[in-house]
Amino acid sequence: MKVVVDMNKCQDHGQCVFAAPDVFSFDDAGRLAYVPDPDDALRDEVEEAADVCPLQAIRIEG
Amino acid sequence: MTGRIVVAGGSMGGLRAAEQLRAAGWTGAVTVVGDEPHMPYNRPPLSKEVLAGRAPFASLAFTPKAAAADVEWRLGTKAVGARLDERTVTLDDGSTLSYDGLVVATGMRPRRLRCPGPLAGRHTVRTLADARGLREELTRPGVRVVVVGAGFIGCEVAATAAGLGVGEVTVVDPLPLPMAGPLGDLLGRALLRRHERRGVRFALGTGVTGFEGTDRVTGVVLGDGTVLPADVVVESVGSVANVEWLQDNGLDLTDGVLTCAQLRVGGRPDVVAVGDVARFPNARYDGVPRRVEHWSIPADTARHAAKALVAHLLGEEREPAPFAPLPTFWSDQHDFRLQSFGAPVLGLGDVRVLDGDPDGDPEGDVLVGYHHTDRLVGVVALGGRTAALDAARYRAQLLQQPALTA
Numbered sequence: 114m115k116v117v118v119d120m121n122k123c124q125d126h127g128q129c130v131f132a133a134p135d136v137f138s139f140d141d142a143g144r145l146a147y148v149p150d151p152d153d154a155l156r157d158e159v160e161e162a163a164d165v166c167p168l169q170a171i172r173i174e175g
Numbered sequence: 176m177t178g179r180i181v182v183a184g185g186s187m188g189g190l191r192a193a194e195q196l197r198a199a200g201w202t203g204a205v206t207v208v209g210d211e212p213h214m215p216y217n218r219p220p221l222s223k224e225v226l227a228g229r230a231p232f233a234s235l236a237f238t239p240k241a242a243a244a245d246v247e248w249r250l251g252t253k254a255v256g257a258r259l260d261e262r263t264v265t266l267d268d269g270s271t272l273s274y275d276g277l278v279v280a281t282g283m284r285p286r287r288l289r290c291p292g293p294l295a296g297r298h299t300v301r302t303l304a305d306a307r308g309l310r311e312e313l314t315r316p317g318v319r320v321v322v323v324g325a326g327f328i329g330c331e332v333a334a335t336a337a338g339l340g341v342g343e344v345t346v347v348d349p350l351p352l353p354m355a356g357p358l359g360d361l362l363g364r365a366l367l368r369r370h371e372r373r374g375v376r377f378a379l380g381t382g383v384t385g386f387e388g389t390d391r392v393t394g395v396v397l398g399d400g401t402v403l404p405a406d407v408v409v410e411s412v413g414s415v416a417n418v419e420w421l422q423d424n425g426l427d428l429t430d431g432v433l434t435c436a437q438l439r440v441g442g443r444p445d446v447v448a449v450g451d452v453a454r455f456p457n458a459r460y461d462g463v464p465r466r467v468e469h470w471s472i473p474a475d476t477a478r479h480a481a482k483a484l485v486a487h488l489l490g491e492e493r494e495p496a497p498f499a500p501l502p503t504f505w506s507d508q509h510d511f512r513l514q515s516f517g518a519p520v521l522g523l524g525d526v527r528v529l530d531g532d533p534d535g536d537p538e539g540d541v542l543v544g545y546h547h548t549d550r551l552v553g554v555v556a557l558g559g560r561t562a563a564l565d566a567a568r569y570r571a572q573l574l575q576q577p578a579l580t581a
């Protein structure tokens with residue numbers, strides 16, 4: 114599964130970090146960091162993260 | 176699988192419900208009936224980025240999940256009646272849909288002021304069309320704007336108007352502080368200060384009794400007799416649930432549609448409600464049913480309600496655990512953000528500053544905790560992005576708490 118976050122849209126709401134902490138996190142500078150190719154076992158989590166992003170900035174491919 | 180689930184309401188709640196029905200294993204037909212002519216779109220930017228012109232209207236559309244690709248969308252179509260005993264919904268094109276399961280997702284519409292005066296020039300903000308019309312007026316040079324209602328949407332629109340450089344913007348509210356109802360006085364004072372520093376005026380502690388003007392509004396008459404000149408008025412005085420179509424089924428429709436802890440309606444296993452319209456008990460708190468108009472709720476309710484409904488339709492005995500979401504809310508105004516976790520409104524009697532000094536630096540970050548019987552029930556941050564992340568540190572604590580009723 115591939116995950117793409119549109120960083121032009123993202124406003125660091127962090128909702129994705131709560132929904133899928135294995136995939137999304139904040140770096141030390143408080144900016145969003147994420148695993149671009151998470152394991153398929155995490156699909157539910159990642160879909161939930163995409164749902165709860167207020168800016169709808171997360172796209173799941175494949 | 177044969178059979179059909181009808182989803183009434185084609186916005187975020189309706190979309191998430193359709194997707195979650197598939198996720199819960201429903202392979203029968205799903206028909207979504209929505210009275211707006213658009214596919215579901217995201218409302219929060221309507222008072223913020225999109226109204227400000229920082230994001231295009233086209234950016235609002237949700238991307239439905241692939242699993243929901245075969246859902247039938249009947250847009251521009253309104254549900255006008257329902258017979259729950261017969262499992263039918265009547266539409267405004269005269270047709271009747273029969274269903275095996277029904278999802279109520281018809282949301283809210285803005286409440287209107289009933290005082291006398293012309294309607295032209297008076298706006299509400301709920302739909303794409305609303306925001307388009309308002310943006311057109313706010314971008315005319317030098318307009319004087321009066322916002323009636325200092326709740327979230329009113330304060331957001333006032334901030335956006337100020338940012339657009341309108342002639343002047345004044346917010347009117349009968350309460351003495353903005354957003355004091357949901358957030359309390361402490362943050363109300365801090366918010367008032369921040370708004371005023373950014374050029375928003377306030378007329379607080381007085382209501383609106385009428386509008387001046389013949390063809391279109393030219394002024395807003397306040398309870399104390401003052402008249403505020405106005406070229407554009409925005410009414411943000413709360414919302415009314417879209418439940419008329421459910422009348423005559425013996426349901427409790429006093430404030431939205433009452434559900435049980437499984438989001439079922441009227442004790443019927445084949446009818447559930449999701450989103451703003453659902454008045455549900457939250458097992459995390461006191462079990463008192465409430466409507467929650469937060470963006471997080473359509474997805475949370477849809478996930479739970481879809482499981483409960485599909486379990487029933489597939490003849491499964493298993494009863495899901497009672498619904499117990501952690502509500503979250505954000506609001507962007509000017510250059511600051513409010514971020515809320517939990518239910519501050521249940522702890523307004525015991526508000527404590529967790530971080531920052533609300534009476535100190537008027538621009539400093541503030542973190543506030545709301546308590547009920549000494550227990551933390553909600554956290555709200557006011558400030559920059561880091562303030563919101565500070566609030567999030569309390570999320571685990573808010574999630575771990577046992578039910579208030581326990």
Ligand SMILES: Cc1cc2nc3c(=O)[nH]c(=O)nc-3n(C[C@H](O)[C@H](O)[C@H](O)COP(=O)(O)OP(=O)(O)OC[C@H]3O[C@@H](n4cnc5c(N)ncnc54)[C@H](O)[C@@H]3O)c2cc1C
Nearest residue numbers: 184186187188210218219254281282283417450451469470
């Ligand atoms: C301007 C604005 C800004 C907001 N900002 C924030 C924010 O910053 N943060 C936050 O947490 N929340 C915010 N919210 C709240 C959030 O957008 C709502 O909680 C969410 O939209 C609720 O979704 P819903 O699907 O339950 O209801 P709705 O979005 O109201 O959808 C109901 C749909 O059903 C349709 N409908 C109604 N009656 C019928 C009928 N009889 N037949 C068919 N269709 C019908 C309606 O036209 C509508 O399309 C904001 C809301 C608005 C309006």
Ligand code: SF4
Nearest residue numbers: 123124126127129166
């Ligand atoms: S939820 Fe969306 S906006 Fe927030 S950090 Fe994640 S991707 Fe960015």
